Amino acid sequence: MANYDVIVIGSGPGGYVCAIRCAQLGLKTACVEGRDTLGGTCLNIGCIPSKALLHSTHMLHEAEHNFAKMGLKSSAPKVDWKQMMAFKQETIDGNTKGIEFLFKKNKIDWLKGWGSIPAAGQVKVGDEVHTAKNIIIASGSEPSSLPGVEVDEKTVITSTGALDLPKIPKKMVVIGAGVIGLELGSVYKRLGAEVTVIEYLNAITPGMDAEIQKTFQRTLKKQGMTFIMGAAVQKTEALKTKAKVTYKLRKDDSEHEIEADVVLVATGRKPYTDGLGLEALGVEMSPRGQIKVGRDWQTNVPGIYAIGDCIDGPMLAHKAEDEGMAAAEQCAGKHGHVNYGVIPGVIYTAPEVANVGETEESLKEQGRAYKVGKFNFMGNGRAKAMLAAEGFVKILADAETDRILGAHILGPNAGDLIHEICVAMEFGASAEDLALTCHAHPTLSEAVREAALALGDGPIHS
Numbered sequence: 470m471a472n473y474d475v476i477v478i479g480s481g482p483g484g485y486v487c488a489i490r491c492a493q494l495g496l497k498t499a500c501v502e503g504r505d506t507l508g509g510t511c512l513n514i515g516c517i518p519s520k521a522l523l524h525s526t527h528m529l530h531e532a533e534h535n536f537a538k539m540g541l542k543s544s545a546p547k548v549d550w551k552q553m554m555a556f557k558q559e560t561i562d563g564n565t566k567g568i569e570f571l572f573k574k575n576k577i578d579w580l581k582g583w584g585s586i587p588a589a590g591q592v593k594v595g596d597e598v599h600t601a602k603n604i605i606i607a608s609g610s611e612p613s614s615l616p617g618v619e620v621d622e623k624t625v626i627t628s629t630g631a632l633d634l635p636k637i638p639k640k641m642v643v644i645g646a647g648v649i650g651l652e653l654g655s656v657y658k659r660l661g662a663e664v665t666v667i668e669y670l671n672a673i674t675p676g677m678d679a680e681i682q683k684t685f686q687r688t689l690k691k692q693g694m695t696f697i698m699g700a701a702v703q704k705t706e707a708l709k710t711k712a713k714v715t716y717k718l719r720k721d722d723s724e725h726e727i728e729a730d731v732v733l734v735a736t737g738r739k740p741y742t743d744g745l746g747l748e749a750l751g752v753e754m755s756p757r758g759q760i761k762v763g764r765d766w767q768t769n770v771p772g773i774y775a776i777g778d779c780i781d782g783p784m785l786a787h788k789a790e791d792e793g794m795a796a797a798e799q800c801a802g803k804h805g806h807v808n809y810g811v812i813p814g815v816i817y818t819a820p821e822v823a824n825v826g827e828t829e830e831s832l833k834e835q836g837r838a839y840k841v842g843k844f845n846f847m848g849n850g851r852a853k854a855m856l857a858a859e860g861f862v863k864i865l866a867d868a869e870t871d872r873i874l875g876a877h878i879l880g881p882n883a884g885d886l887i888h889e890i891c892v893a894m895e896f897g898a899s900a901e902d903l904a905l906t907c908h909a910h911p912t913l914s915e916a917v918r919e920a921a922l923a924l925g926d927g928p929i930h931s
């Protein structure tokens with residue numbers, strides 16, 4: 470048993486970043502984690518392993534489709550699935566061990582086991598009860614279930630199973646055209662699987678700018694993905710070696726069936742708060758199972774905070790990290806802050822999709838006058854030299870003040886390009902500020918500047 474200033478429950482990006490910031494601010498800190506390795510879903514069974522597979526299969530795609538055009542002649546590489554999985558595991562190990570190192574460096578105690586909160590100020594791990602002035606819950610999320618769909622992680626799988634398949638399926642059905650479905654669907658499409666995505670709505674990636682949704686879907690179709698839109702999945706049945714999916718088309722209520730070697734269920738995630746003892750403590754929850762917090766990330770029970778996927782807001786690692794740092798600052802008597810208006814979102818397909826701030830649809834809804842600056846990567850020299858001149862940058866600015874309100878990018882390295890717009894938005898910049906900033910040539914970033922120029926006197930290269 471030990472006494473701490475702060476005990477963080479969960480070591481995902483929210484929890485571990487929070488613990489490190491607490492320690493940096495001079496607080497005696499421990500972090501509870503029941504997995505064998507630190508890093509939570511993101512490092513172990515989420516962002517990091519999926520990026521390893523997205524990168525290796527993107528390389529395969531480049532070799533198969535673009536190498537010859539660049540004058541690189543050889544037979545296309547063969548996929549060694551075991552080695553690809555080993556590469557994925559090495560990537561995970563390197564990252565999780567990195568967090569362990571950072572914990573040691575910052576003198577953070579890793580309390581191994583699953584934690585619960587018997588009373589405010591106490592955290593129980595195994596048989597030991599530790600005390601803490603402040604407790605920060607960063608327990609994350611888990612895949613949400615769908616009625617009629619039973620996940621066995623063999624033929625009917627979640628993202629966890631999709632990152633650990635024993636072999637590449639010939640046919641894969643993905644339920645849900647959200648981030649997980651499209652990223653992992655892309656991985657298996659590039660590996661040669663026939664991929665069919667079934668989506669309840671009439672557009673992919675809900676909440677995104679409609680123009681991006683349409684162009685992105687067209688791009689994925691061109692890559693060979695099949696979409697069944699406006700279709701509500703009713704049930705899945707595990708057959709001997711396959712699974713059958715039954716869905717209803719919403720337009721006419723007609724029922725259809727489709728079979729696949731593997732069915733990936735990617736219909737969202739829900740907060741994970743099991744076993745923490747929140748009910749007995751009287752911690753207020755939302756009807757969607759999220760822990761309710763105030764502006765300082767404190768729950769209704771003084772000294773108990775919550776951050777990340779288990780509270781309201783987008784389920785994104787970087788949103789959790791920012792909340793982790795801010796909550797740490799609150800515990801240290803400072804004033805932590807998160808600007809929820811400037812949280813980028815990225816889909817790591819090829820091309821990538823990135824967005825921040827308002828969409829045209831949300832601005833119309835608000836009745837706010839806006840203007841659109843757009844630039845196609847076709848006009849960007851560097852993108853052409855990379856054989857990646859697909860997509861565009863679109864910046865939305867206030868019609869009167871020119872202040873940047875949002876941006877949407879479909880294109881090469883979109884996930885990196887978005888950040889100069891995030892910085893500009895944090896500084897309350899106008900599109901002209903961005904347009905007047907010298908951008909190195911030849912870079913993909915010039916496409917961002919050109920989109921900003923399009924909001925003024927016009928882009929040069931279109």
Ligand code: NAI
Pocket residue numbers: 516615644645646647648649650652667668669670673674675700701702703734735736737738783784785814815816817
């Ligand atoms: P999502 O919410 O992004 O997409 C789920 C999709 O499933 C929606 O389009 C929804 O309309 C559809 N759906 C729901 N019920 C259905 C049904 N019965 N039949 C057919 N379609 C149905 O959820 P996803 O992709 O599972 O991701 C979960 C969370 O993880 C998200 O919050 C996401 O932001 C996060 N995540 C983020 C990543 C990133 O930032 N690159 C990567 C992976 C996950």
